[in-house]
Amino acid sequence: MAKANHSLATEFILMGFTDHPELKALLFVVFSAIYLVTMVGNLGLVALIYMERRLHTPMYIFLGNLALMDSCCSCAITPKMLQNFLSEDRRISLSECMVQFYFLCLAETADCFLLAAMAYDRYVAICSPLQYHTKMSKKLCLQMTAGIFIASNMHSMIHEGLLLRLTFCRSNQIDHFFCDILPLYRLSCTDPYINELMLYIFSMPIQVFTIATVFISYLYIIFTILKMKSKEGRGKAFSTCASHFFSVSIFYICLLMYFWPFEEGVKDIAVGIFYTIVIPLLNPFIYSLRNKEVMNVLRKVMKTYNILKQTPLSLAN
Template structure:
């Protein structure tokens, strides 16, 4: 009966930022610069960690995987958004929509687990430094990273599969700049109760587990830091954890704001811009600019590159 009375939608129109058509050129340039910087920063960090053996430690293994997931998130969202600034119809097929959501869900889920793993790594390093190499080995960190990708893929498959059970026979205009789960629920003429149930069964426990891990780890870290008698030791510990805590705070504040109950679609876009575009841009700089090991590794790579370049030039002449 539903199919007889309504035509099922197999493509959508991403409304995005059309409330400000006079700003489309400026927004295109700004988001293009952000996208380029995000990809260079994150993939550059991945490459640096891969080539520099001194960075083959659990903390940097997690950081490299976080940068890889931030690149995945940016690739899933930004190219289509940039295309739609000058597209006439701004259309996206159902298959493209599901693919976009799948990779976004994968990246965000993996980020949650990686941030929790990084918090645990800092807890072991500061609260149990003598047992660090036994409690947090390189092999264990690799296994934990693989586990985050497996969990991210399974979580994405569950929610993408649930989205495919929905019939979209209302408006095909998505009041967003990408195919996100809440705007799609609003367009569904199938009751999304099962989808929402899957969120409570799978997504909420992931959030509770990862946030609890971060909270408990940092509570123990702060207790240990305040017990330190050395000011230098406290300063070094705060410096080690500061960048990670800042990144975690920004990520979870935005995520909790976005998944909070609201029927106002106007709230979705600003918060989504922050956690899908701005956070992937900020993370490599948050973790790198105050990190002496990363800065020294960059200097070493640049120095090696200049030596090879000069050697090649002298050989040529």
């Protein structure tokens, strides 16, 4: 009877950051620039790794897939957010909401697994350098990558299917700038207990497994580096791991923010900005600017591009 007295929501309104018109134009410009830099940085890194045979190694294959997932995450969230800055109509249909959540869940789950795979790769490279090509063969790397995408898709499909069992007959206003899972639970007039239980059953083991893999890998890496007699060897080993460790730290700080004692709406938006906008923006620069091999390949590509650009002029002369 209670359900009959409410109309079921088939669309939502994304409340976003602010209702002040004077701020919307500024936010649109800022986030448009961030989106452009994010896409160019990540897709540029994917293209660079794909084109250069020297970068067809496990570490860079994982890095290329991480950049691809960051692009996917940004594409799923930012265009709708930018549209809402310019339009008074901030509606999003239930089907659009489900698609947005699916790709976000896919990207974030894959990121967890990829960061763990990269930590294991660095562990093998530093702790067992002579066995690296045996333990981290290209075949194993491709199998791990395929496994990551299969597991990430299954994880996304499980939560997507569970979301579809919910009915939304309370408010249709989502106090967020995208369709995240926890704000949707709060709007449900179906008890989301099963959804929350499945969230813990499937998501927590992924978090525990990936965090444990990263933690144990870096524990072994640190002990191995400290045993090195050569200062140059220690410096090179630390430099090899620095960018990945920095990226992992940012990612897991973001996860810890979920447990921070903020007001729910404020916390949702703060964490959402961090893992859908800040992390995809920073990752390509963290890995590129601190990686000599990537920078050398980039210089080579730019040099080749400049030569090709100048060739028609030299022929004309």
